[in-house]
Structures are given as structure tokens and as C-alpha cells.
Amino acid sequence: MTLRQIRSYGPGMPTPIAPYDLTGRTALITGAASGIGRATAVLLARAGATVHCADRDEQGLARTAALITDKGGTAHAHPLDVTDRAQVRAAVAAAGSLDITAAVAGIMHTSSVLETRDEDLDRVFAVNFKGVLYACQESARAMIEAGRPGSLVTMASGAVDTAGPGLLCYSAAKAAVVQLTKTLAAEAGPHGIRVNAVAPGWIRTPMTGRHSPEAQEQTEAAMVRMSPLRRVGEPEDVAAAVLYLASDASSFMTGQILRPNGGVVMPW
Ligand SMILES: NC(=O)c1ccc[n+]([C@@H]2O[C@H](COP(=O)([O-])OP(=O)(O)OC[C@H]3O[C@@H](n4cnc5c(N)ncnc54)[C@H](O)[C@@H]3O)[C@@H](O)[C@H]2O)c1
Structure with a gap:
């Protein structure tokens, strides 16, 4: 939908969605294969995209692909x-004419x-920063070579807005993802490629569910108290932002951070 169509919206025009x-x-x-990445793959497929799902967890990948194909999507x-x-x-080459890349894979470390x-720092930066960098570099290169516009979405975290004990490796790698996002947005924009980050707050996924049931319950109760919306975030909340x-819909957005966090943190 073009700006002109939005301005002259009326009967017979495409719907706002x-x-x-x-x-x-x-x-x-x-x-x-899991959590936010799985919800994103399912939602993008429901929106009509052909989805290429990448992960090191083969069983989880097969489950995600089945969730999509069972509903008539292509995965x-x-x-x-x-x-x-x-x-x-x-994987980028196998995907063919790529329009969208969402670099979601990540690990937690405390x-x-x-x-x-040193090995903690290296491992977390390898997955959470270099993994995102490689996906963005290879995708942007392919889009530029094909002369196609595109959208790259990186996965940062609310950890870039706050500091907490134990989170040095994780939050530093996510801060590097934000800088990658802004720098690539500045460089690739003239090619019609937009680059934005999503920085979720605490989301109920296997990553955050690896604690004891009691600890899990306590964390969730704290998150509900801290959010003005009085609930915890689900993977689908982040998928909607992606x-x-x-x-x-976000054709004039690039170099930005979107924060699906239930209002727990409200930075400028
Ligand atoms: N859950 C949260 O509260 C939360 C909050 C902010 C940001 N995030 C970020 O969202 C992303 C997804 O997190 P999630 O909560 O869905 O976690 P998750 O553990 O459910 O999913 C992470 C996925 O990444 C994959 N992965 C990890 N290392 C990989 C590697 N080297 N190569 C390929 N795949 C790999 C895992 O196999 C898994 O399928 C992460 O980048 C995470 O840092 C999560």
C-alpha cells in the first residue's frame, strides 16, 4: 500500500491490514526451532511468506515446519x-530471492x-553477536546483488536498557547487536534495505523456563507486578513486532529499536 493509497483510503481500496x-x-x-523464533516463523508464514527456518535443533525445526505446513503454509x-x-x-543462497531476514537465534548466559x-565471552558473542552479524551480512549482500529491497530484523533485548547482576556477556552482546542494526541501517538504506531491532522484555519461552517451577513462578509474578498491563510476554507478542x-507497514522505519516489553521499561 502506497502513501497515496493510504491518504485516499475509501471503498474498494485495500484494507488497512x-x-x-x-x-x-x-x-x-x-x-x-523454539520460542520467539518459532512464533515468528509461524506468524510470517500466516501472513503469506515462504519461510526458511534455520536452527541447530533439527527436531525443533521439523516441529516448526509442521506447524506451518499443517495450516497450508510453505516452510x-x-x-x-x-x-x-x-x-x-x-541457507541464504538456498532461500533464493530473499526479502526478509529475522536473526533471532540466541543463548542466555549468566x-x-x-x-x-574468556570462553563465556567468546561463546555468547559468537552466537548472540556474530550469529546475527553473519545473517545480516549475507542477507544484505544477497539483496543488494539481486537489486531487491528488503527488511532485516535483529533480536536485541531489554537487557540493553538496564543493567543487572550476572548479565555482562549477554547484555554486551545485545548492545553490539543494536550498534550493528543502526550502522547497517545507515549503510544499506540507500539500497532499499531497512534494518531494525526488537528488544523484548521478559518473555515466557524455553530460554526463560529453564529454572525450577518455584523460581519460574516467582519471576513471572514479579513481571506481572512490574508491567502496567499486568501480564507476562508471550512469544507471539514479539513475533507481532517482527x-x-x-x-x-513499517516502510519508513529503519535503525530503530522496538520494545515489546509490557511497559516494564519505558526508555526515551
Ligand atoms: N525469552 C526472553 O525473555 C527474551 C528476552 C529478550 C530477548 N530474547 C532473545 O530472543 C531470542 C530468542 O530467544 P527465546 O527466548 O525464544 O529462546 P529459545 O531458547 O526458546 O530459542 C532460541 C533458539 O536459538 C537456537 N540457537 C541457539 N544457538 C544457536 C546456534 N549457534 N545456531 C543455531 N541456532 C541456535 C536454539 O536452538 C533455539 O531454538 C534470543 O536471541 C534471545 O536472546 C529473549
Whole structure:
């Protein structure tokens, strides 16, 4: 939908949800075997995109692909490690004419600053920063070579807005993702490529559910208290933000951070 169509909206015009329609688009989603990545793959497929799901968890990938194809969508599975550039490049090539990449794969790590080891830092940066960098570089290169516009969505975190004990590796890698997002947005914009980050608050996924049931309950209760909306976030809440950024609905957005966080943090 063009700006002119929006301004002259009336009977017979496309509905306001038309800009969210991804029919004919091709999307690559990393981390698609679980949590936010899975919800994103399912939602983008429901919006009409052909979805290429990438993850190191083959069983989880198969489950995501089945969720999509069972509803009549189109999904392809790419088992890969996002820290291996050649594997990421191969998935981008296999996807063909790529329009959208959502770099969602990530890991959690906690250790105090004084106890953080080199190997912790290297592992978290390899997945959470380099994995996102490789997906963005290879996708943007392919889009530019094909002369196609596109949308890249990176997965940051609310951890970039606050500091908490134990979160040095994780939040530093996510802060690097924000800088990557803004820098690439500045560089790739003239090619018609938009780059935006999503920075979710606490979301109920396997990543945040690896605690004891009691600890889980306490964390969720705290999140409900802290959110003006009085509920915890679900993967679909983040997927909706990715859909917005992936689609033409956000055609004038680039270099921005979108925060599906239930209002727990309200930065400028
Ligand atoms: N859950 C939250 O509260 C929350 C909040 C803010 C940001 N995030 C971010 O959202 C993203 C998804 O998190 P989630 O909560 O859905 O977690 P999750 O653990 O459910 O999913 C992460 C997925 O990434 C995949 N992955 C991890 N390392 C990989 C690698 N090297 N190669 C390929 N795939 C790999 C895993 O197999 C898994 O399928 C992460 O980047 C995370 O940091 C999550």
C-alpha cells in the first residue's frame, strides 16, 4: 500500500491490514526451532511468506515446519549453526530471492563480571553477536546483488536498557547487536534495505523456563507486578513486532529499536 493509497483510503481500496500481507515474500528466520523464533516463523508464514527456518535443533525445526505446513503454509528447514558463516551463507543462497531476514537465534548466559571467563565471552558473542552479524551480512549482500529491497530484523533485548547482576556477556552482546542494526541501517538504506531491532522484555519461552517451577513462578509474578498491563510476554507478542518491522507497514522505519516489553521499561 502506497502513501497515496493510504491518504485516499475509501471503498474498494485495500484494507488497512494490507501492508502486513507478505504474500510472495521470502523470509529467513534463525532460531526458528523454539520460542520467539518459532512464533515468528509461524506468524510470517500466516501472513503469506515462504519461510526458511534455520536452527541447530533439527527436531525443533521439523516441529516448526509442521506447524506451518499443517495450516497450508510453505516452510523449509535449514539445520545450521549460526556461528558458522559458510552455513549461514548456504541457507541464504538456498532461500533464493530473499526479502526478509529475522536473526533471532540466541543463548542466555549468566556470570558475575569477576567470574566471567574468556570462553563465556567468546561463546555468547559468537552466537548472540556474530550469529546475527553473519545473517545480516549475507542477507544484505544477497539483496543488494539481486537489486531487491528488503527488511532485516535483529533480536536485541531489554537487557540493553538496564543493567543487572550476572548479565555482562549477554547484555554486551545485545548492545553490539543494536550498534550493528543502526550502522547497517545507515549503510544499506540507500539500497532499499531497512534494518531494525526488537528488544523484548521478559518473555515466557524455553530460554526463560529453564529454572525450577518455584523460581519460574516467582519471576513471572514479579513481571506481572512490574508491567502496567499486568501480564507476562508471550512469544507471539514479539513475533507481532517482527511482522510489523518485516512488512511494508513499517516502510519508513529503519535503525530503530522496538520494545515489546509490557511497559516494564519505558526508555526515551
Ligand atoms: N525469552 C526472553 O525473555 C527474551 C528476552 C529478550 C530477548 N530474547 C532473545 O530472543 C531470542 C530468542 O530467544 P527465546 O527466548 O525464544 O529462546 P529459545 O531458547 O526458546 O530459542 C532460541 C533458539 O536459538 C537456537 N540457537 C541457539 N544457538 C544457536 C546456534 N549457534 N545456531 C543455531 N541456532 C541456535 C536454539 O536452538 C533455539 O531454538 C534470543 O536471541 C534471545 O536472546 C529473549
